[in-house]
Amino acid sequence: MRCTVIGAGVCGLSCAVRLLEAGWAVEIVAEKFSPETTSDRAAAVWYPFLVAPADRAKVWAMASYSVFSELSASEPEAGVIMRTGREYLRENMESPDWHTAITRFRLLGPGELPDEYVHGWEFEVPVVEMPRYMAWLRARCESLGGTLTQRRLESFDDVEGDALVNCSGLGARELAGDDDLHPMRGQVLYLDQTPAVGHFDQQPETLAYVIPRSDCTVLGGTAQINDWNESPSEDDSELILAKCTAMWPGLDTSRITGVAVGLRPARSAVRLELESGERPLIHNYGHGGGGVTLSWGCADEVVALLSAAT
Numbered sequence: 001m002r003c004t005v006i007g008a009g010v011c012g013l014s015c016a017v018r019l020l021e022a023g024w025a026v027e028i029v030a031e032k033f034s035p036e037t038t039s040d041r042a043a044a045v046w047y048p049f050l051v052a053p054a055d056r057a058k059v060w061a062m063a064s065y066s067v068f069s070e071l072s073a074s075e076p077e078a079g080v081i082m083r084t085g086r087e088y089l090r091e092n093m094e095s096p097d098w099h100t101a102i103t104r105f106r107l108l109g110p111g112e113l114p115d116e117y118v119h120g121w122e123f124e125v126p127v128v129e130m131p132r133y134m135a136w137l138r139a140r141c142e143s144l145g146g147t148l149t150q151r152r153l154e155s156f157d158d159v160e161g162d163a164l165v166n167c168s169g170l171g172a173r174e175l176a177g178d179d180d181l182h183p184m185r186g187q188v189l190y191l192d193q194t195p196a197v198g199h200f201d202q203q204p205e206t207l208a209y210v211i212p213r214s215d216c217t218v219l220g221g222t223a224q225i226n227d228w229n230e231s232p233s234e235d236d237s238e239l240i241l242a243k244c245t246a247m248w249p250g251l252d253t254s255r256i257t258g259v260a261v262g263l264r265p266a267r268s269a270v271r272l273e274l275e276s277g278e279r280p281l282i283h284n285y286g287h288g289g290g291g292v293t294l295s296w297g298c299a300d301e302v303v304a305l306l307s308a309a310t
């Protein structure tokens with residue numbers, strides 16, 4: 001059976017891998033490939049963030065956590081590293097519902113909180129270094145026999161296949177006629193300096209993060225709803241530096257090496273469902289700020305839905 005996966009971001013490539021492993025012949029058709037996708041801009045830490053529905057997202061996130069943990073131990077070239085991070089909060093909050101499911105989690109003491117913060121926790125989660133990871137994912141697809149075609153689609157009828165999987169990210173707004181899908185703009189800076197641990201304030205109003213990679217540190221962020229501007233903004237860079245310095249006073253702002261912008265595919269909830277027709281079409285888009293975090297769990301569900309439908 002032949003399946004066409006539309007989209008070569010982290011969601012499309014993860015689905016393609018799982019479909020190939022399940023015995024499907026897979027063609028990936030996409031307008032853009034790495035390093036030109038939104039997925040390439042992701043910071044990217046495993047952390048369920050700005051995604052719904054919460055109950056399904058937790059299942060998808062935990063499945064992905066397992067895969068990323070295994071990759072960090074078994075496939076160094078995938079660019080996945082387990083790292084310690086600290087989340088800081090300006091008011092007391094319950095620990096996230098996944099805190100008992102990950103390998104290391106503890107509450108921070110008062111002496112471990114930056115000024116202005118009153119609560120927080122430390123955790124160990126996968127950091128996915130997207131430039132390396134996207135290359136690894138593509139190579140994995142190709143090694144399993146998947147083929148890649150560069151093409152912009154105007155309609156699902158433009159492609160062949162016994163089944164389709166729609167992982168077109170923000171492109172689904174036009175392709176699937178989905179007005180619920182909208183951009184949530186994110187700007188990041190790259191820094192040539194390494195913090196001892198990652199630092200996070202993931203409340204939407206104050207969003208800030210410092211994520212160490214092996215070759216740089218990623219600083220963020222912004223979450224601007226319905227903002228289609230893909231050019232970096234000087235004001236946003238200054239805001240990001242101020243927010244990150246508040247969490248990490250040792251940050252040396254003279255060591256910034258780059259800036260990037262990505263448009264998260266935001267939606268009231270992830271759309272992962274079967275649309276029945278002449279051939280099965282599975283939609284898998286709208287992952288907002290958590291597409292990397294949810295990628296493997298969603299891919300598993302796509303394969304299960306497709307198996308049940310064929």
Ligand SMILES: Cc1cc2nc3c(=O)[nH]c(=O)nc-3n(C[C@H](O)[C@H](O)[C@H](O)COP(=O)(O)OP(=O)(O)OC[C@H]3O[C@@H](n4cnc5c(N)ncnc54)[C@H](O)[C@@H]3O)c2cc1C
Nearest residue numbers: 007008009011031032039045153169171186262291292293
């Ligand atoms: C600054 C920033 C930081 C982030 N940090 C994190 C993080 O720390 N953790 C996390 O989990 N997530 C993070 N995200 C979110 C994550 O990047 C997204 O949720 C994820 O990349 C979405 O992946 P996708 O495969 O659905 O979409 P995309 O990566 O956008 O891929 C869509 C694909 O579909 C193709 N396509 C679209 N329309 C068409 C068409 N008409 N015809 C053919 N092809 C088409 C595109 O060319 C592309 O190949 C971050 C995002 C940003 C911007």
